Amino acid sequence: MKTDFQFSNLLGTVYSRGNLVFTPDGTCLLSPVGNRVSVFDLVNSTSYTLPFAHRKNIARLALNPKGNILLTVDLDGHAILTNVPRRIVLYHFSLRGEATALVFAPDGRHFAVGIGRNIEIWRTPSTPDVADGDLEFAPFVRDRIFTGHHDTVTTIEWSRDSRFLLSASRDITTRIWSIEAEDGFRPTTLSAHKQAVVGAWFSADQETIYTVSKDGALFVWKYMLRYDAPEGADEEDDKYLAWGIAERFYFHQNNAHVTCASFHPETKLLVTGFSHGLFFIHELPTFSEIQNLSISQNDIDYVAINKTGEWLAFGASKLGQLLVWEWQSESYILKQQAHHDVMNTIAYSPEGQRIITAADDGKIKVWDVNSGFCVVTFTEHIGAVTGCEFAKRGNVLFTASLDGSVRAWDLIRYRNFRTFTAPSKIQFTSLAVDPSGEVVCAGSLDSFDIHIWSVQTGQLLDRLAGHEGPVMSLAFSPDGSTLVSGSWDRTVRLWNIFARSQTSEPLQLMADVTSVAVRPDNKQIAVTTLDGQLTFWLVSEASQQSGVDARRDVSGGRKMTDRRTAANVAGTKAFDTVRYSADGTCVLAGGKSKYICLYDVQSGVLIKKFTVSVNLSLDGTQEFLNSKLLTEAGPQGLLDEQGEESDLENRRDSTLPGAQRGAGARRTRAAVRVPAVAFSPTGRAFCAASTEGLLIYSLDTTFQFDPFDLDITVTPGTTLSTLTQKEYLKALVMAFRLNERNLIRRVFEATPTTDIALVVKDLPKVYLGRLVRFVALQADESPHLEFNLMWIEALLSKHGRWMKENRAGMEAELRSVEKAVRRIQTELARLADENIYRIEYLLAQPIEKKEQTLQLDFSVKEVEDGIDEVMDDGSDDEGDWMGFD
Numbered sequence: 001m002k003t004d005f006q007f008s009n010l011l012g013t014v015y016s017r018g019n020l021v022f023t024p025d026g027t028c029l030l031s032p033v034g035n036r037v038s039v040f041d042l043v044n045s046t047s048y049t050l051p052f053a054h055r056k057n058i059a060r061l062a063l064n065p066k067g068n069i070l071l072t073v074d075l076d077g078h079a080i081l082t083n084v085p086r087r088i089v090l091y092h093f094s095l096r097g098e099a100t101a102l103v104f105a106p107d108g109r110h111f112a113v114g115i116g117r118n119i120e121i122w123r124t125p126s127t128p129d130v131a132d133g134d135l136e137f138a139p140f141v142r143d144r145i146f147t148g149h150h151d152t153v154t155t156i157e158w159s160r161d162s163r164f165l166l167s168a169s170r171d172i173t174t175r176i177w178s179i180e181a182e183d184g185f186r187p188t189t190l191s192a193h194k195q196a197v198v199g200a201w202f203s204a205d206q207e208t209i210y211t212v213s214k215d216g217a218l219f220v221w222k223y224m225l226r227y228d229a230p231e232g233a234d235e236e237d238d239k240y241l242a243w244g245i246a247e248r249f250y251f252h253q254n255n256a257h258v259t260c261a262s263f264h265p266e267t268k269l270l271v272t273g274f275s276h277g278l279f280f281i282h283e284l285p286t287f288s289e290i291q292n293l294s295i296s297q298n299d300i301d302y303v304a305i306n307k308t309g310e311w312l313a314f315g316a317s318k319l320g321q322l323l324v325w326e327w328q329s330e331s332y333i334l335k336q337q338a339h340h341d342v343m344n345t346i347a348y349s350p351e352g353q354r355i356i357t358a359a360d361d362g363k364i365k366v367w368d369v370n371s372g373f374c375v376v377t378f379t380e381h382i383g384a385v386t387g388c389e390f391a392k393r394g395n396v397l398f399t400a401s402l403d404g405s406v407r408a409w410d411l412i413r414y415r416n417f418r419t420f421t422a423p424s425k426i427q428f429t430s431l432a433v434d435p436s437g438e439v440v441c442a443g444s445l446d447s448f449d450i451h452i453w454s455v456q457t458g459q460l461l462d463r464l465a466g467h468e469g470p471v472m473s474l475a476f477s478p479d480g481s482t483l484v485s486g487s488w489d490r491t492v493r494l495w496n497i498f499a500r501s502q503t504s505e506p507l508q509l510m511a512d513v514t515s516v517a518v519r520p521d522n523k524q525i526a527v528t529t530l531d532g533q534l535t536f537w538l539v540s541e542a543s544q545q546s547g548v549d550a551r552r553d554v555s556g557g558r559k560m561t562d563r564r565t566a567a568n569v570a571g572t573k574a575f576d577t578v579r580y581s582a583d584g585t586c587v588l589a590g591g592k593s594k595y596i597c598l599y600d601v602q603s604g605v606l607i608k609k610f611t612v613s614v615n616l617s618l619d620g621t622q623e624f625l626n627s628k629l630l631t632e633a634g635p636q637g638l639l640d641e642q643g644e645e646s647d648l649e650n651r652r653d654s655t656l657p658g659a660q661r662g663a664g665a666r667r668t669r670a671a672v673r674v675p676a677v678a679f680s681p682t683g684r685a686f687c688a689a690s691t692e693g694l695l696i697y698s699l700d701t702t703f704q705f706d707p708f709d710l711d712i713t714v715t716p717g718t719t720l721s722t723l724t725q726k727e728y729l730k731a732l733v734m735a736f737r738l739n740e741r742n743l744i745r746r747v748f749e750a751t752p753t754t755d756i757a758l759v760v761k762d763l764p765k766v767y768l769g770r771l772v773r774f775v776a777l778q779a780d781e782s783p784h785l786e787f788n789l790m791w792i793e794a795l796l797s798k799h800g801r802w803m804k805e806n807r808a809g810m811e812a813e814l815r816s817v818e819k820a821v822r823r824i825q826t827e828l829a830r831l832a833d834e835n836i837y838r839i840e841y842l843l844a845q846p847i848e849k850k851e852q853t854l855q856l857d858f859s860v861k862e863v864e865d866g867i868d869e870v871m872d873d874g875s876d877d878e879g880d881w882m883g884f885d
Contacts, residue, residue, distance in 0.1 A: 005697035010049040011367045013693035014322040014336040015315040024067040026306035032058035034692045035615040047372035052089045057617045060102035073099040105162040114153030119146040168197035204265040212261045216251035249287040260303045267309035273300030343689035345676045350394035352681045358385035376414045387431030400428040400442045420453040432474035443471025473515045477522045486513030515577045519584045528575040548604045557594045557620035582683035590674030619671040729759045760794040772813040779820035
């Protein structure tokens with residue numbers, strides 16, 4: 001089994017905090033998810049997560065005007081410069097402070113960043129131009145610092161010509177700055193608001209400035225005569241001119257304040273978001289309301305407008321909501337929301353295309369693996385969902401919850417069609433489904449019994465008694481003959497529920513059982529216990545086969561409240577979940593740690609450790625604590641500084657009991673942990689539910705630029721020159737060495753159909769997998785059906801025997817080819833069926849009589865003779881009469 005799993009995508013989290021950015025073409029949206037950045041393609045309805053990760057949550061991000069350079073800054077001021085098309089990190093540096101505003105200039109030469117009450121102007125690093133032989137990389141250079149604000153800078157806006165800056169601050173002022181020295185210009189301060197300024201923008205002609213404050217006041221500023229100018233003063237004389245308020249408008253929203261605002265100069269649209277979840281669209285300068293909508297129950301943290309002004313993106317961090325609204329058609333382009341609480345359990349669908357996540361908030365979400373979007377959310381459970389599992393056919397999902405119910409869901413019609421309950425009110429903690437889908441079992445936290453229901457009738461069939469503690473894990477053997485249960489009474493029991501006698505074989509362990517799993521061949525079970533042991537047992541002999549002391553493997557990370565180091569606290573570490581791989585050769589285990597461990601079953605050797613997160617914003621990611629952060633009152637990160645906030649609503653703590661309706665919530669720091677892991681049915685990927693979201697690791701991860709056997713003579717220019725010389729095989733190999741997708745496609749499509757068989761026959765075996773993968777991708781995307789099928793036929797006929805012998809290394813490629821061919825077959829069959837009916841319809845039409853046909857031919861001949869007469873009648877040029885030169 002291959003074990004080189006790489007991070008592929010992050011699901012389950014769509015927005016955490018910070019700003020949203022549209023790409024210059026307006027089709028993609030970049031959203032910060034913790035310490036990573038996710039890219040949502042709004043046209044193709046797909047998403048992916050960039051591979052880099054910050055050491056803390058991202059505070060601000062910005063794209064340059066070309067859309068190829070991304071700058072991200074975390075809470076500590078550490079910045080990462082990334083090439084977005086190639087998904088490569090270019091540079092790391094530190095801004096030495098938290099960034100509150102970040103934006104590139106329209107000309108792309110500079111970017112401005114607000115750090116505290118200062119504004120720093122940096123030159124944009126120049127990317128190397130290989131074609132010109134320029135292989136240098138210019139580091140970050142700071143041009144100047146603007147100081148003048150007395151409080152934190154909230155927003156920065158550039159003028160369209162990149163000559164001026166507009167900065168807004170919490171000191172209730174807005175300032176105008178000049179990047180270069182301008183004749184007669186001096187920094188200008190606009191002060192009239194009574195609360196912090198949320199946003200300030202130039203109009204399209206730069207003759208007007210709009211500012212919005214937190215209390216809902218909109219001021220329109222113009223360069224006009226001062227109030228103390230003498231009568232009859234010349235309006236073109238600069239000494240009598242100054243920026244002043246031309247108009248005042250107010251948002252009348254009781255007990256709500258403006259949390260975010262954005263302005264689109266071309267369409268003159270102002271979009272504002274409020275603390276009660278409403279947003280408004282106004283047209284300036286008339287301030288006429290166009291639209292308003294309630295999209296959340298909490299604060300709207302950020303709003304962004306795409307280039308055309310048609311799509312509005314909203315982010316709300318309280319519930320992890322990300323929305324893209326098309327205001328003209330009044331419809332959602334994107335509407336996604338994360339789990340409000342930590343995920344408890346996950347499950348892969350049998351075909352591997354969907355992942356189910358369930359959390360403490362009682363919600364069950366279905367995620368599409370290919371697109372990365374949530375397909376549907378079920379909210380019928382009123383308690384934490386503790387278990388979920390698919391039926392073998394894949395269209396029925398079962399879930400267990402602490403609300404005392406087990407529910408069956410139809411994933412075709414997306415509805416709850418069966419609910420199973422116990423005679424008494426108990427809480428269910430584990431779930432197992434018979435492979436035939438006829439029986440569902442659930443373990444309880446209260447009665448220590450295992451309840452068995454019939455799926456067809458919904459009736460309780462039996463209750464298995466024998467455990468003396470809560471049943472925390474259940475698993476059916478793949479053949480359905482044995483039910484394995486693990487309990488906190490330090491035993492694992494094997495039940496044959498379909499036999500006449502309900503006897504169980506207890507397996508005694510040394511600590512409480514946390515999780516059990518059955519190997520796909522029914523011969524072995526894996527058990528994790530609270531003392532950090534991972535043991536393997538033979539089902540036939542009910543004896544222990546081997547064991548692994550995993551305490552040192554799972555230990556890692558030290559919480560702020562830990563009195564001992566991460567190494568010394570290993571004695572209290574244990575796995576909470578364990579799963580077998582598809583072939584049964586490996587097991588994957590995770591727990592209250594930042595590591596996921598992959599073990600070989602036969603030898604018990606630790607094959608690989610995957611680090612879930614390096615985010616220092618979470619507890620348990622550091623190996624060593626900084627003694628400087630330890631105070632007399634405790635760790636600095638746990639001190640409550642909310643009472644020192646300047647604004648009243650920020651000082652008020654609504655989580656305390658009595659401050660609002662409902663029970664009070666204790667303020668805690670989120671800790672990194674992995675409550676559930678699951679292998680894909682194909683064995684090519686696995687997913688893990690973590691504190692930050694649903695992490696997917698895959699063997700099929702392909703990045704944009706992955707050079708292979710590259711030397712200095714292989715460049716895009718030499719590849720194209722080789723192609724013009726009609727050396728198609730050499731050009732294709734050079735394109736594969738560069739691994740530039742557009743270049744490979746150009747060589748691929750330029751190859752004549754007569755030379756396809758020759759090119760494929762002489763292709764080196766090392767490039768065969770890459771070509772098969774590329775052809776399969778082209779068969780899905782390209783309209784050239786016959787051309788792609790000719791390539792597939794040549795590959796299978798020339799290298800079919802070699803592919804069969806090396807099938808283990810080309811499973812993913814062959815599977816993608818099979819999928820593409822099946823899709824083409826289905827589409828052609830459907831097209832043929834439609835054409836059959838159309839041809840039958842045409843053949844059934846009545847035939848015209850012969851006389852009418854002769855009359856038609858005669859009339860056509862008369863027209864032709866008339867044309868000849870006109871052309872012969874004094875016309876020198878036939879082309880002139882026909883209208884051609």
